[in-house]
Amino acid sequence: MTKVRMLRPQRKAAALDTPTDLAPDAVVEISRALNTLLADTFALYLKTKNFHWHMSGPHFRDYHLLLDKHSEQIFAMTDDMAERVRKIGGMTIRSIGHIAKLQRVDDNDAEFVPPLDMLRELLADNKAFTANMRAAHKICDDNGDVATVSMIEVWIDETERRTWFLFEASRGADRTGH
Incomplete structure (x- = not known):
């Protein structure tokens, strides 16, 4: 009896070596920092959308619209982060499972x-996200990656604005019965 052997397509290693003037160790360190931020960004996006979808109460419309705007801004960061990792020659996250391993934002x-x-939880998450971006900023700055530093500075400003809005929306709400 002759055995039939199934042939599987052979996979070749992808040639994804993007040229960069950054040192190989810098690419690894910066990519690690950005991938962790990217996982946090996806987790924060989904949490913000979750709260947007499940908002209720007398301020439903205002909070619903606020969180929708916040989630759009957060999601817009994801592609820029991932593409920055690729531009410097790193590899980025590939799956929900990978995000779950790296994320620091609690579900x-x-x-x-x-x-x-909801507002207070997102306020705390955005504050922590800012601190994590500052740490990534330092890594990029220490490795001479001025382009990523510049991008992170914009993301920090956007996150501080979200934090401010969440703070103001939740401030004094306990006293007014909201």
């Missing part, structure tokens, strides 16, 4: 979260 799978708690 919230609760069936119901009161609106004020």
Whole structure:
């Protein structure tokens, strides 16, 4: 009896060596920092959308629209982050599982979260995200990656604005019954 052997297509290693003047160690370090930020960005995006979808209460419309705008801004960062990793010759995240391994933003799978708690949780997440971006900024600056430094500075400014809006939207709400 002759055995039939199934041939599988052979995979070749992808030639993804993007030329850069950054040192190989710098590419690894910067890519690691950006991939972790990218995982955080996806996690923060999904949490913001989750709260947007599940918002309720007397300020529904305002909070719903605020979180929609925030989620759009957060999502817009993802492609720039991933492409920056590729531009310097690094490899970026490839799956939801990879995001889950790297993310520092905690998920919230609760069936119901009161609106004020949503805002305060996102406020804390955005503040932590800013601190994590500052750490990545230092890594990029220490390795002479001025382009990534510049991008991170814009993302920090956007995140500080989201933090400010979340703070102001939730400030004093306990006293006014909202």
